[in-house]
Amino acid sequence: MNSTDPKEYLTRREIPQLFEGLLNGLMYYRPEDPVDYLESCLQKVRELGGSEKVKWDTFVGPDKRNLPPLNGGQARRSFFRNVLPESCNFPYRRYDRLPPIHQFSIESDTDLSETAELIEEYEVFDPSRPHPKIILVIGGPGSGKGTQSLKIAERYGFEYISVGELLRKKIHNTSSNRKWSLIAKIITTGELAPQETTITEIKQKLMQIPDSEGIVIDGFPRDVAQALSFEDQICTPDLVVFLACDNHKLKERLLKRAEQQGRPDDNLKAIQRRLMNFKQNAVPxxxxxxxxxxxxxxxxxxxxxxxFDDISAAVDNKLFPAKEPVAGPSELDLSLILDAGEGAESTSDFEDQSEDIAPHSFGDDYLREELKKTKVIFVLGGPASGKGSQCEKLAHKYNLTYVYVADLLQNELTATSERSKLIKDLMQHGNPVPMDIILEILKDSISSSLGSTKGFLLDGFPCELRQAEEFECQLCTPHLVLYLDCPAEIMTTRVVRRSKVSHRNEVTTENVKRRLQIFYQGMEPLLTYYETKALLCKVSAERSPDQVFLQLCTSMDSLF
Incomplete structure (x- = not known):
């Protein structure tokens, strides 16, 4: 058997697509006798005319075709990890990885994950050798990432990867593909491309240059989730270069670039959205x-x-310590990210150039009037009830802005404002953050997205009846309140299990029970309040995530 036979065989016979269909059927129906179920599926394959006729939803059933592919579980990834056994004389087994194999892609109009689960199981770099030095260059749109990344790569003889160019090139080369057409629309509106797709493209590019001394990656990661995925699936970077630039300068550079280059993501609304995304994600x-x-x-x-002179000095210090040390900047000046301080330029200066784009801050009367034109949905539930993951999916499906109050408070703590100092002082003395401050932070977050969203999805707010009443008094009455109803025993088990995975030994069954007791004390009168207003929709959260999501969508569809 020559070195290419396994890959050619699997591709020619459409084996990955067959496995995907079988696994989706198993995960949806969960038959008592999986062997008997698989035998019936294989009989159906024969009736269809072979594995090339199988799609991801072939074994789900015609009445369930509106479901997304169930491709995120560990079962599927573990299964594919064993597709190529150790006994197979595959030339890349010594690396425990695969080269870029585009023909393995499991294409589906409804599945944006591509081969993420397949590729995730293989090391990008040869584990028997030191991996190339990795430099990530991040910063706002127009901060000069591309220019500086190219200069770094040229000076040190490193390879250069522009994540934006990778995606734009793929979009151009596969313009007739429905999935990449959708990604093109996402990027054109200023949003981030799907994380799994971006990571997959980076990994495939890296596997083409395994012998490089170093690699400079321009424009990645854009948020903490992408950073975690990069470390989990590829490696920890050796250095991250952050180019801090105030909004006024970014605005000037982007408008100039739009005139000169005409990039599709340099349109006015997309630029505003990209600046806003950067502002929200940069500090964390x-x-x-x-x-x-x-x-x-x-x-x-x-x-x-x-x-570039400063960057070169810093790279020499960090990556080449044998050279004579040179002092370089190292601390983040938060004023370069946040619109705080006297005379600071805010994105509102830029947004004012379009009547379709709302200003950054509003008076309460104006804010209340604007909220009448959009939707506000509360998502409530106890710890580990699944609110976060469901909110992210709902926000993506209905083009909503996801607002997580805990994250807003965490971001506020990294600021240098007087409000931030007050919050820190209160928390250090064990005092709760006053409701007025929480509402101020919420107003700022909502104001920043008005005019560019269909609505707001508030995760975990309100926590008690008084917060609900004050929100209605100062802002608006929610259009819908979704409650993820999960038994206390299940939430306790989930929280304790999750804490063990993250090695948080201080989390015990007893303190989780106390936490739940406090949760229920605030939640019961709140649920009664919304029930009397005919706004409450309870959804059982002990079912599978996909079943919960379908129930939530049924309620959401009545609003859109």
Whole structure:
């Protein structure tokens, strides 16, 4: 058997597509006798005319075709991990990885994950050798990431990867593909491409250059979730370069680039959305890398040669310690990200250029009037009831802005404002954050997205009746309240299991029960309040995530 036989055989026979269909059927129906069920499926394959006729939903049933592919579970990934056994003389087994094999792609109009689960199981770099030095270059749109990344790659003889160019090239080369057409629309509106797709493209590119001394990756990650995926599936970077630039400078550069290059994602609304996404994600992302001691921050408002000189000194210090140490900037100046401080430019200066784009901050009367034109949905539920994951899916499906109050407070703590100092002081003394401050933060978050969203999905708010009444008084009455009803025993088990995975030994069954007791004390009168207003929809959260999502969508469809 020659080295290409296994790959050619699997591809020619459409084996990955067959396995995907079988696994989706198993995960949906969960038959008592899986062997008997698989035998019936294989008989259906013969009747259809072979494995090439199988699709992801072939074994789900015609009445369930509106379901998304059930392809996110560990069972499927574990299954594919064993598709190529150790005994197979596959040339890349010594790397425990596969080369870029585009013909393995499991294409589906409704599945954006591509071969993410397949590729995820293989190491990108040869584990028997040191991996190339990895430098990530991040910053706002127009901060000079591309220019500086190319300069770094040229100076040190590293390979250069532009994630934006990777995606744009793939979109151009597969313009007739429905999935990539959808991704093109997502990027054109200023949103981030699906995470699984982006990681897959990066991994395939990296596997084409395994012998490089170093690699500079421009424009990735864009948020903490992408950073975690990169570390989990590829490696921990050796250095992260952050180019901090105020909004006024970013605005000028983007408008100039739009005139010169005409990139599809440089339209006015997309630029506004990209700036807003950057503003929301930058602080937690930079803080994450700061905690790991990986990031160095540079003022990118200056001349590009000045910036590059500082970057070169920092790279020499960090990656080539044998050289004489040179001092370089290292601390993040938060004022370069946040619109705080006297005279600071905010994105509102930029947004005012379009009457379709709402200003950054509003008076309460104006805000209440604007909220009448959109939808506000509360999603309530206890710890580990699944609110977060369901909110993310709902926000994506209905083009809503997902607002998680806990994240807003965490982001506020990284700011340098007087409000941030007050919150820190209160928390240090064990005092709760006053409701007025929480509502101020919520108003700021909602104001920043007005005019560019169909509505707002508030996760975990309100927690008690008084918060609900105050929200209605100052903002609006919600259009729908979704409650993920999950038994206390199941939530306790989930929280304890999750804490063990994250090695949080302080989380015990007893303190979870106390936490749930407090939750129910605030929740019971709140649910009664919304029930009397005919706004409450209870959904059983002990079912599978996909079943819960379908129930939630049934309620949401009545609003849209």
């Amino acid at each position: 992302l930079v803080s994450y890398f700061q905690e790991k001691g990986l990031i160095i921050t540079f003022d990118a408002d200056r001349d590009e040669e000045e910036v």
